[in-house]
Amino acid sequence: MSTNVTSISLKGLEGYRIQVEVQVKEGMESIVIVGLPDASVKESKERVSAALHTMGFPLVDKRIVINLSPSEQKKNGPLFDLAIALGILKSGGFIKESISRDTAFIGALSLDGTIHPVEGMIAAVLAARKLGISKLVFPYDPTIPHLDIPDVELVYVETLQDVIDHLSGQPTLSFIQTTKQKEEPDKFEKNFNQIIGHGFAKRALEIAAAGEHYVLMDGPPGCGKSLLAETFPSILPSLSQEAQLEKLSLYQLAQATVNAKLNLTLFAQ
Known part of the structure; x- marks a missing residue:
């Protein structure tokens, strides 16, 4: 049985849809990832396998083939860990809940099943709207401002178990970001x-x-x-909300330190 799970990959700031196709069958225990993955993507099989074993889903005597489509595009980063784990759980019969093609999953897995933020997550969120994705499941990152993207339902999760609970209809933990009250407009030293x-x-x-x-x-x-x-x-006129997010995603992709005041007041208006 094969399972398709939607994720998002990045080429610079541009995001495109990735279909994580997973097939689990009986055989010698192994995990193979195809579809032009780089070293960080290939390492996903070790992270995912350890996380599933920790949560009580051992992959004994299971041969798993994972195809990242479109196969002609190079894949990089740990963005697909969560989607790969869900595909294995669904294809292997560990969970029965359906996974919608209009729901995308991004996030890196730790060995205990915790989901961690990844570089370029803001760019991936912005891409979700352009790609017509109706729901995005991803980890909460306290270092970035609260995101409010029209037409896209954002579901924050902390562990793989949170995602399984969400798919089964159970409510997930709500992350409420505390921000300062609206501050006075910036006072430039030289006007x-x-x-x-x-x-x-x-x-x-x-x-x-x-x-x-x-x-x-x-x-x-x-x-x-x-x-x-x-x-x-x-x-200069104030940046639009989308332009502010694009600016912040550039900082994130460049691994630069973003001014803390920007994080606090980005959406104060």
């Missing part, structure tokens, strides 16, 4: 309206801010280029 003179340059920067254009400033040292550049952010 654009405090610059005296430079009428031509200021007019050009105002047009660039309104039309989202690039600006190249040239001139001798001391003519005010740096001052204009430092004050330019004070007249």
Whole structure:
């Protein structure tokens, strides 16, 4: 019996749908992953096997073949651990609950069945909406702001048992993120309206801010280029919610440290 479980893979910031096809049959105990997996994906079989054994689902005398489709796309990262584990449980007859094709699962498994966040999770959440996925099951990450994506139901889970309970209709643990009350707008140390003179340059920067254009400033040292550049952010329009998420996902994918204030006030408005 074969089982298909939906997941999401990333190519940069762009996400695409992955069908995790799992077949479990009697034979010499082994797990084979095909579909151009990299080393981190190949290691999933060890993590998944240990997690299932810990939870009381031993894979003794089971030959398991896992195909990550589309097979022509390279797969990387531990995003598919949760989907692989569910596919094995369903195909092996350990669980009877149905798994919808419109529900995607992402997350890395630890050896005790705990589900951990992964790099690029925000980008994967944004991709879920574009891919027409109606529900996304993924681990809670306290380091990122609360996500509210239209048309996509977000289900936070902590362990593989939480996912099994959710599939059977039981309520899962609710994660309520505490955020500070809305803060005052950012007060820039150097404000654009405090610059005296430079009428031509200021007019050009105002047009660039309104039309989202690039600006190249040239001139001798001391003519005010740096001052204009430092004050330019004070007249930029606020980012949309989706643009804020894309910015945060870039930081996450680049493994950069995101300003803590951004995390707290991202969705204060």
